[in-house]
Each structure stands twice: as structure tokens, then as C-alpha cells.
Amino acid sequence: MRATLSLRSTAGQATRTVEDLDPDPKNGTFFVRYSSTYPFKSHNVNALEREDPELQTCQHQCRHQERFDEREQRECEQRCEEYHKEKQWRQREREDEEEEEEEEQYEYNPYLFDEESWKTTIDEEEGRVRVLERFTKKSKLLRGIDNFRVSIYEANPRTFSVPNHWDAESVSFVTRGYGTISLVKHDNRETFNIKRGDILRIPAGTIVYLVNKDNHEKLQIIDFVHAFSVPGHFETFFGPGGEGNPESFFRAFNIEILTAAFSVCREKVERLFGQTKMGVFLRASEKQIRELTKHASSSEGGLWLFGGGNKSSGAFNLFDKKPSISNNYGKLHEVKPHEFKDLPKLDVGVSFVNISRGAMAGPYFNTRAVKVAVVVQGKGFFEMACPHEHQEGQWQREKESGPHYHKVRGNMSPGVVFVTLPGHPVVVVASNDENLQVVVFKINSEHNERIPVAGNENVIQQLEKEAKELSFGLPEKEVDEVFNNQRESYFFPGPHQRQRHGGGRASA
């Protein structure tokens, strides 16, 4: 194995060990594999690099291997070249990594919103409400969705939360627990049982109150808010309340106005709105909860309450729908805007993605929808190909040199929100420890298509032979070997699973 050793010695700064060099039992020579997960970047052996002394040494050795015939000698040289190509790659990847580390100090991921992006607007013993900062606080790239906001509601077991309304419209998803929601309009009140998976559409100005009727579990709801009133901002209005926590909006009026409006004496008004520190989230007695929930309608049995008639507006359960995609590696449940009837047009769809532990979704891209994804459970990361510079001033430069895609990568854990733009290929990978569960709100959803660029139905397969060969500069067979090998669709075994299960690479 002289060749191996001489390679190591000339590799110099490489940290590779002998184990990296995988002797080929068939002909006694070697080829190299990496177990690292370096980012995929740059390379090719160009003229200049061919002068690398290591490569020259390697090829020299090939040519002087006594026991090689001409074909073996050529194969040996080719392996040298491949090895060298990989060495170059590693070298550049190392540089890129260093670069990325530096970048991380200055440049942030414009699509990722983590713990720091949430503001707690109500913070009480029995519950809390958090609101995500405006999307454009991260990046101007997101200005197309700046009128949308995300909020999370969380109530302790056996609590009631005080009626209020928003100056905004929302599509809400129950991520946890069992409760009832009451929607009060001018002339009626409707109460619905809600549980994990239920989707609600709450028109602007609807007075809403909620009961967590469970004895043990929290009730958690993610609200996707369309803030059209003051674009990008929404506000909560409490009628009941007093001096504070919550403050009643009635207190903004002159007392004379109120006594006239209610046609009652001043004292009664004062008594009603003069209280303090009552709280938004209140513990309710068993009897109160029984009374508050006893007339609730339910979405069980696939009942579709949305827009059934001009009065109602309720919940249905996403998990009652057959998943659009389902295999061993994940499940996708989704509802499209046209499935919400009789309500003002708000082109938002909702889906729930459950990626099996160690598995991945994509790469794929959306044709029209901007997706806002909220991680509900599990960990993992996403990668997205992004042609945009993050600073506006640098767009120009790109335009003049053709598109360059840099990788945007973000770690995911519960509460993390990430945004994917149309056309941008993206992949989401679950950690090996547990399933990754994500609720996704899709803006511009109606005509959106999900275009897979890998997997059983990937779009590259649609190209004819000549288009493949011209596009990739290789025989169709080699293109197909890459694009036709994956049998699964959309959800795949993840990179770690493949290693453990002896997938792709080991079998090559």
C-alpha cells in the first residue's frame, strides 16, 4: 500500500486517516470515501489543479505499477484524478466552512424566526399569548407577506379566557389539547368543540372566548393572522375587563358617554369596569366548564363546519382528511382555500407535515405559495437554495454574473418559524430522535403546486432524452441513474438513516 501512504504524506494538512482509504479488494488499489457531512460545494479538476504535485505523484505511481496492464493503469490514473478532485473539494469546503462561520457572525438567516423573534403579549399564571415579530423585521425579502402575522395561544387546564376581538382575520390551528371556542357575532353565538388538528377560520371582529376543558393538558392554538386593518399590525380588544389585565376598551370612553349609552347610573358602570388584575386566563369551576361547553358543536366524524350556511364558521379536523402523501418516512395532511366556503377570500391553505425520525421531506419547490411553517414537535433542520443576496445593495452584482444559489440552513425545534419562498427548492430533515411535526400556512395557495426535484415523481424525469443530455452534458443513462433511483415520493429516508441502514453510498 505504498501508494496510500505517499498520498497521505503529500496531502499534508488533511486530517484523513488510513481508514478513509478504502482498499478495493478486486484490484488491490484504493478509492476514497468520506464519512463527514461537509457541505456540497465547488470543484472539478481543471488545468491548473492537474499540476498539483500530489496528483502528479499519484499518477506517476500508477504508470509505474509493474503489475498493471494498460487498462488497469488508466483506471488507476483515473482514480488518482477522482481522489484529487475530492481532495480539492474538501479543501474548498473547509474554506467555505470557515467562511460560513465568519458569515454566521454577521449575516443572519432571513427565513428563520427563533425564540428571540417571539414577544409575549399576555403572560399570566394560567396562560399566555405570544406574537411573532413582523416578517420584514428579518428581511425585506419577506415584504410580500408582511401583512401576515403569527401568534400562539396557550391556556392551562380548566381555564376560561376572557372574550375579545381582533381587528384582523385569522386561520387557526389547534396543536394541543381539548377545548371549546365560542364565536360571538352581532346576532348569534356559536360554540364548537376543538381538539388537536382542528382548523378554524375566525373573521375579523368576531368576539371569541375559549375554554380549556381538559383536566391535565394545555390547550395550544397557532393563529395565522391577516392584519389588513393597519397593514402588518393587529390588536386585541377586550370588552370585559377593568383598569388593567385586561383593560376594558369601554374605559377609553368618557363616563358620561357610557352612562348614556347603557342608560344606567354611573355607579353601575364604574362597578363593572372598575376592577383590577382579574386576568385574561381564569380558572373555571367544574360546573362553569360544564355549562360553558355543554352546547358545543363538534367537528367529529368529518363534519365540515366551515361556511355551512351564512351563519356558521367553525372547525374541522385536518386529521379526518386522508393524507395527500403518506409513506414510511412521513405524512402530509392539507386543506386548500377553496375548501373554506362563504367567507371573505383569504387565499391561505393549511397543512400538517409529520416527518418520521431520521427521514426528510424534499427537495421540492412550491410554484406560487409562500409557506410559513411553525415547528410543533421534534427537531431537525432545513436547507433552501436561495439566489438572493441578503443585502439589497448586492442584488446588482448577482444580476450581472448569472444566478448563484447559496445554501440557507436553519435548525428547527418547537416554536421555530421558517418561511419558504416560491420557486426556491427546499428540504427538511428530521432528527434521529423523534418525528418532526410542522404546521404550515400557505399564502397564495389556490393555484400552488408542489414540484418535486427528487424522488419517484421528480420533474426532471419529464425531460426527453435530448433535453437531459444537452442539459446535463452526460448520457441519459447517467442522468437517469441519479434521478430514477429513488422509489419514494416527497418523504425519503434521511441522510443519517441511509448511513445506518447501509443505503445508497455503501451499496455503490
Add this chain to the structure above:
Amino acid sequence: MRATLSLRSTAGQATRTVEDLDPDPKNGTFFVRYSSTYPFKSHNVNALEREDPELQTCQHQCRHQERFDEREQRECEQRCEEYHKEKQWRQREREDEEEEEEEEQYEYNPYLFDEESWKTTIDEEEGRVRVLERFTKKSKLLRGIDNFRVSIYEANPRTFSVPNHWDAESVSFVTRGYGTISLVKHDNRETFNIKRGDILRIPAGTIVYLVNKDNHEKLQIIDFVHAFSVPGHFETFFGPGGEGNPESFFRAFNIEILTAAFSVCREKVERLFGQTKMGVFLRASEKQIRELTKHASSSEGGLWLFGGGNKSSGAFNLFDKKPSISNNYGKLHEVKPHEFKDLPKLDVGVSFVNISRGAMAGPYFNTRAVKVAVVVQGKGFFEMACPHEHQEGQWQREKESGPHYHKVRGNMSPGVVFVTLPGHPVVVVASNDENLQVVVFKINSEHNERIPVAGNENVIQQLEKEAKELSFGLPEKEVDEVFNNQRESYFFPGPHQRQRHGGGRASA
């Protein structure tokens, strides 16, 4: 009445007089009433305040009243506490008022546009046109409606105004007078009689001219303009005209262009467009007016001209419609966008509110519509509960401490424009001198609902017993006493009427 006197002496800085203390004939003690109209603010007796020496003195006296049995003693102490609560309130109100006075110097009302906000764009002997500044000139809060503008047209009796078109679409309301409007399009001309209450929808680019055919009364029209061409700006284009007043747009073209386009000699073109100071508003002879108006269609008899066929576009009279709401205290006439057919979708509704002298409308809120209200006649004021800080930088603070509603109050008189945002409860009060008449343009009108928070149909009544009790922290009975006492809907006797007529408070 020792207790009374000792109270006064310890109250110190209070300006209250003996008359404030209203001896209760039934048990010889007292309770306090205010005749002032202090704003309704802050209070409640908390632990710290209970240490107030005045309260302690009062309660001490109760406990040592020889002729009191135990129940009376307890009642006496409670009255002390109530009195003290009110004292605190007054104190804080005084502070708030001082604060407000200070604020008035620095902070302006972002929803109110008064005389200074109008620019006169045409100012002639026989008529004038005024345009309101852009809404965002007041506040970024109004950026959702920044493509809308308001304009007022006013022509003297027996005048003709020169044909022109706008690069914007408008919904117009005739507030005064009798005239005809001619709408000229590519292939036809239509002339309509118009009078107070008529609503017109004028598509962009329609050439319009008007005749005030009355001998005595001015013709006044409010235009609500959707400026989509250059967002937020609209311009007037006069074809007829000369060097100025009005300038003809033909004069922007090279004379060679015009002689070619018209296929006539230069002199004729020069003669037609070479005149000066003709004016936009021109006195017309009786014969001219007769000829200009003789073929006019009319909206009389409830004729709905809007969109009747693909050619027409005219006026109908709002006052021919039955009012949506009507009682002794006011009337509401309204038209919704779906009542305008066959025209490009512009989701604007119009209503006319007539509040009886001394009466009030609301409090209520709109679920979706932003309302732009133009005062046509009368005086009064509005109050709106506003959770927004007026400076963007301060939003953050609010978000972290739950919503706080400050009162936005503005005085109203003819020509004043005020804007109300969705979800924000508002009340409008007419002065005692005359009815308050307001024309309202409603953006996002189609699915809007008006939600009353007081009056016969108020939304709080929809809550079940348990929700009321939990929300208000009081027995249902006490909640209902406030919310179920008012028999009227939407329009109520105002605060001054109630005093005069011995309403609410005096009868308590």
C-alpha cells in the same frame, strides 16, 4: 353631618363643595355624585390606597357611630370605601386631564382631518374644488387606505363646469343642490339629474361635466377617489381650455402634432387652445342650462341606474332607500358595494348618518370596514378606543404589557373628516344645537358588520351566564343591569339629553 364635614377637610385639594355630597334621606348618611364630565379613567381601592388617612378616618367614624347597628356600620364603611374610590378616580382623572392637555400640545389626533388638511385646487368666483391631504400625512396607521382620497366640488347656482377626466375612479355623493352630470365615454354620452342624496360611481377616464341648474342653491358633491394609477395621487385632465385656468392638455403637444392629428391648419388649433382665464366654473344662460339639462335621466322613483346594462353608470338616491336603522335619535341610510353592478370591483360602500341633536351613535365597531366620514352639517364630537401608540417606536412597549386603549377624541363640524379603523369601538355625539349629518365611505365594505357594544342588540348579551360572570367577575345580574337597560339600538339619547330629561343617572 359630621362625617361629611370631616371628609371635606381631609380631602384637601379636592374642589368639591357641600352640594357634591348628597345626603341619603333614608338613613341619614351620604353618597357622592359628580356633575362634572371627567373622563372615565383608572381606579379601584387597592391595598396601598386603603391606608389613605381620609379613608381611615371615615371608616373609623362609621365604626364609632353610636346609633349604627352592625349592618349599618358595615354599610357605612362600604360607602366610605366607595367614596374613597371615587376620590381616587377624580384625582387620577385630574392628572390624566393635565396629561392630556400636555399631550394636545405635542400629539395630534391621527384620525381627524380638519380645515388645515384641505387644499383648494381650483378657486374661482363661481366654484371651487378642494382635495384632502393624503391619509398617511397624518399617520402611518392609515397606510391601508392611502390609495383613497377625498375631494369636494362646489359650484354656484346656474353654472357649468368644464369637461375633464381623472386618472382615478370615484364614488361620489351629492350633499347639496340640484344639477345634471354628463358622463362622456368613447361612444356615448349620458346625462343624469342629480340632487342631494344621489350617489354616483364615475369610472376612471370618464369625461365629466356638471350643470348647477338651480337658481339659488349651491351644488356640492363629495368625491371619494380611488387613486390606483399613481397610488395615492390623482390628477385632473382638461381637454377644453387654453393657456391656463384651465390649461388644456392639448397644449402639451407640439403644434405640428395637433395640426396633423386634427388635419386642420395651425391657426384653427391656436384659436381653440390659445385662450386665457376662461375659468373652470362658468355662468350659463337660462337657455344654455335648459338645453344642457333637457335630456337628463333621473333617479326619481327609486330608479337604480347603476350598472343597468353595460353602458350606463348613473346615480341613485340614497334617501329613496329605507333606512337600515331609524329611531328618535338618528337615522342610518346605507348602500353596499354589491348594489353597484357591472362595474370594476371597488369594495366601497356609502352611508349617510343623521344623528338627532343631543343624541349619539354607538359605541359600536366595524368588523372589516375602514370608514372615512365627512361631516356635512352640525357639530359634535367622536370618541374612539385606540390601542395603537401614535409613534411606531412605542408599539413594542405595548405588546409587552397587554393592550392599553387610549381615548381618541375629535371635534366635528362641517368639512371635518375622520377615520375609524375596524375593531376600534367608536361613539359619535351630536351637539345640542342641531342634527349632526355625516356622509360615510366604507372601504372593505362587502363583508363588514356593525357590532354594537351597547344598546338593545349589544353583543355582550350573547354571552351565557358563566361567560358573563367569569369575564366581569360579578354576578350575571349586575352585568345585565348595565348591558340590558338601554332599549334603543345604535342611536341613543346623548349624555346631555339624559341630564336634561332626567335620564339614567338621576333615576338611579
Add this chain to the structure above:
Amino acid sequence: MRATLSLRSTAGQATRTVEDLDPDPKNGTFFVRYSSTYPFKSHNVNALEREDPELQTCQHQCRHQERFDEREQRECEQRCEEYHKEKQWRQREREDEEEEEEEEQYEYNPYLFDEESWKTTIDEEEGRVRVLERFTKKSKLLRGIDNFRVSIYEANPRTFSVPNHWDAESVSFVTRGYGTISLVKHDNRETFNIKRGDILRIPAGTIVYLVNKDNHEKLQIIDFVHAFSVPGHFETFFGPGGEGNPESFFRAFNIEILTAAFSVCREKVERLFGQTKMGVFLRASEKQIRELTKHASSSEGGLWLFGGGNKSSGAFNLFDKKPSISNNYGKLHEVKPHEFKDLPKLDVGVSFVNISRGAMAGPYFNTRAVKVAVVVQGKGFFEMACPHEHQEGQWQREKESGPHYHKVRGNMSPGVVFVTLPGHPVVVVASNDENLQVVVFKINSEHNERIPVAGNENVIQQLEKEAKELSFGLPEKEVDEVFNNQRESYFFPGPHQRQRHGGGRASA
């Protein structure tokens, strides 16, 4: 001819020669004509100007012409006045011209985009792609269309361009050549023959590749792009490709991700995406072109492929449609948005204007549409009446003095883009050398009307007698002499044609 001479001597700075003074053979006196093309501006003889010594001299001479009777004397004086009026005009025009020259140094035309506004994003031997800068880079006036962009694609004969998709939607017009376009979606691929005049609508996220199948002619396509994803910006995504030119978006993903997604070994992935400098525009062999184009559908025979069923989305040829307007001076072909079925609503129309050499189109205005015109062939210029100041700060001033229209004029040649706003009257004039051909994309096209202000169907004709007389301050006959003389519609002989052919003025 003493009068003539004395006029010249007092005219002083005028450059006019004796030939300018055209002796009237009928009565021995004179009147003046200009052969210059001064811009049409200001004038009228007002009180002050009557004191001009030249005018006084002239009129004095009239009054003292011995052979004049009273009527002749009056006519002479009137001619003096007309001459004087013209002199004033020339004077002011000269001043205006100087002013304009000065302005040209500081002020640019906010509606015109010339060579400098284009950026070349792909520049290869076999083809190139150019993108026009954002409209708002020129002027805030264009912010209403800032989400639209223009791009030009140009491929050499016998080339293939590599599949890619955009994060934006486009309406495209083939201006030159013969090719095929393949549109790949999730589950199908469609290939269409395209040729000059074909219009295509390409949904966002569609993977597109093109073949120029002609042996000699370039394939040129203008794309009108609706950039909704990141408003105002669109990006190109290449799947095939390597390290660069084009870079593949796959390279943005970690290699481990890709090997997992494709379920293949690392080497195969590297081989496919590791190449360099392949190019976006590739020469294709005869056989490849034959194979790539053999199954293409065609738009021949008026086949309307747009939205025929839920799968297709193809091309139709604008020139198969009967022109909307056609005469000796020009042709207008157009397609309206409702003629594009079953696709997400994008209110864009397309038209092709062919103005004969030396002829002109307009003046006219659009009621709703903003038009973006791309010059394809020929030269000429446009003039537009523009009431906007180009600096925002100056709007105020205008508002207070009534609208003033300045002329916006721009020279046109292939590749120039110009924008016309609704309501703004515009005229386009072709040079005498060749026809002027323009592709026009119309935003807000659905309810738009083209309103002619000159020509056979001009809108002024719709005014009744009294309106004409009041508006123009002249007898109807004189108004009609100008507005009813042109027999043609929309396209007219241009200013130069009229001179050559002895049109309008010479025959007056």
C-alpha cells in the same frame, strides 16, 4: 409692402425672413405662417401686450393706409394683432425651448427606459438574457407597477437553452424567429411551436426550455414578468448545471442530503453536478433539434391553446386575430385578459402596434390601463401630457394653482421601453424611414378603454352644442372645424407626411 418691412425691423430678435410673410393676393396685405416646428405653448394678446410698440406701429399703419376703407382697416388691425400674438408665441416658445434644454440637463424622462436601463444577466456566445431595471428606479410615479418587470431572451439559430424555472409568472411575446418551448410541470410536459406574434403565459414555477430550430434567424422573446414572490424581484432557478454557468440549485444542498434524496452514491451526484462552464445556451445538432421539436403542438390556424383544459398552457398567435384598428397609417392587434382562461388571474393584456412610416397614433388616453411598451423595430418619438411634477416635493405647488401639463417627450428605437399612465393623453409618431413596431403590455387591462381625443371618433364630438360653446368659449362651428375634420381613427398621417403631401395647413 412698407408694412411688412417695418414689422421686420421692429421684430428685432426674430429670425424670420421675408418668406415668412405671405402676401395675400386678394387685398395686398399680409399674414404670417411658420414652417418651424416650435412646441405649442402659451399666448393671447392681453392688455399689457397691446402696448408693444411693434403692434402699435402696425396698427397705426393700418389706420393710415390711404386706400383702406373702414372694414379693410379693421381687418388690417386684426391681422396686426394676430401677427403680434404669434410673435409673442414664438418668443415664449423660444424661452420655453431654452428652458427645456436646461431641464434636459437636470431632469430626466420618468417614463422612458433606454439602453442604460437594461442589465445583461446571461451573456453567452449563443444567446443572452437582459432584464430591465425596476420601474421605480426611474420614478416613484411608477410605483403602481413596480411588481412587474421586463426581460428579453435572445437565442442564436440551432440552439437549446437549459431548463429553468422562475419564482414569478410571465406573459411572453415572441418578436422574432421560430422555435419550440417546452413547459414541464409536476405531471406532464408540453411542447409548442412558437413564432413571431405568439403570446405565451407561463405560470410561476413552470420549468421551461427552448429550442431555436431555425438555421438562420435568432429567436427573440419579450417576457413581461409579474414578480409577486419577492415583490418586484424575480429569480431564475436552474436544476441542471454545475459549478457555474449555469450553477445548479442542487449544489446549494449538502451532498449527504442529495445522496439521500436520490438514493444514489456520492460519486454519481458529483459527476452530474460537478461540471463547469457548460453554458445556458447550447448549440444542438440537427438530430437533437429534430427530436426535441417533433412532438410540438402548434398555434397555426387560430388554435387557441391558452387554458384549453386544466393541463395546457401554450401559445396563440396575435397576428391570427383580426386587428382591432387598421388603416393606411397603422394596425393594432390586441388580446385581452379574459381571453386567457383557467389561469390565475393576472390582469394583463398584450397588443402589437405597427405604425406606418411617417404616421402617428393618437392622441388618445387609456381609462384604466398602465401600458408598458417595448419598441421592437423602427424609430420615432412619443409625447405625453403629464400633470405630475417629477419631484414629489413639488406636487403641493401644483395643487394650489390648478393642473399644469408639461410635455414628456422621448425618442424611440428598438429596445426602448416607455410607460403611459391612465388618463394621460399620448401620441406616438413613427419616423419617415420605416414602420414603428411596438409590443405593449397592459396592466389593469380588463375594463380599460382607449379614449381618442382626436380623429373620427374623438370624444369631444360627444359634447352637445352648449357644452362645446361654453367649454371652448367659441361657436360650435369653430370647435367642430377642429374636431370633425380628421376622417381617420387612431392612426393618422404624421406631421411630416402632412407637410410632404400638402395636408392640413397648406390647404387651409
